[in-house]
Amino acid sequence: MPAETAQPHKDHKAVPKPTPETKPFWDACAEGELRLQYCTACEGHYFPPRFFCPTCLSRDVEWRAVSGRGRLYSYVINQSFAPPGWETPYAIALVELEEGPRLMSNILDVPQTPEALVLDMELEVTFEVRGGVAIPQFRPVAGGAA
Ligand SMILES: [Zn+2]
Numbered sequence: 001m002p003a004e005t006a007q008p009h010k011d012h013k014a015v016p017k018p019t020p021e022t023k024p025f026w027d028a029c030a031e032g033e034l035r036l037q038y039c040t041a042c043e044g045h046y047f048p049p050r051f052f053c054p055t056c057l058s059r060d061v062e063w064r065a066v067s068g069r070g071r072l073y074s075y076v077i078n079q080s081f082a083p084p085g086w087e088t089p090y091a092i093a094l095v096e097l098e099e100g101p102r103l104m105s106n107i108l109d110v111p112q113t114p115e116a117l118v119l120d121m122e123l124e125v126t127f128e129v130r131g132g133v134a135i136p137q138f139r140p141v142a143g144g145a146a
Helices: 023-030
Strands: 037-038 044-046 062-064 071-079 090-097 102-105 122-130 133-140
Touching: 023 037, 023 062, 023 133, 102 133
Parallel strands: none
Antiparallel strands: 037 044, 037 062, 071 090, 071 122, 090 102, 122 133
């Protein structure tokens, strides 16, 4: 019998593994808060996490809570291939946060169709717990979408 390989269970979505750089991000998510790094030298947030600012290379960076509000910047709808735990169709979205950085995410509580997923629609973060890890997801702001 072949050795067991590290295949995710078919009913479960894959879970990200925190690294030293991303651990504060995931720790904040576990507390129900979206926190991004902020460069005090050039005064801007950035994402994904790293130990220095990608704009000015300064290491004067800190973690700051952000509003969790943003807009739908772009997306694609996956119609065909579903990784373990997923059902098609579902949108892979790029959300532009109020503070500037863009995150890849999914949009919940809305049909996964071009008619419902309107560019620039107002979104707010929510957290979906998968395998013990809280994943930031987005949903339309209450009252913001028809
Ligand atoms: Zn900077």
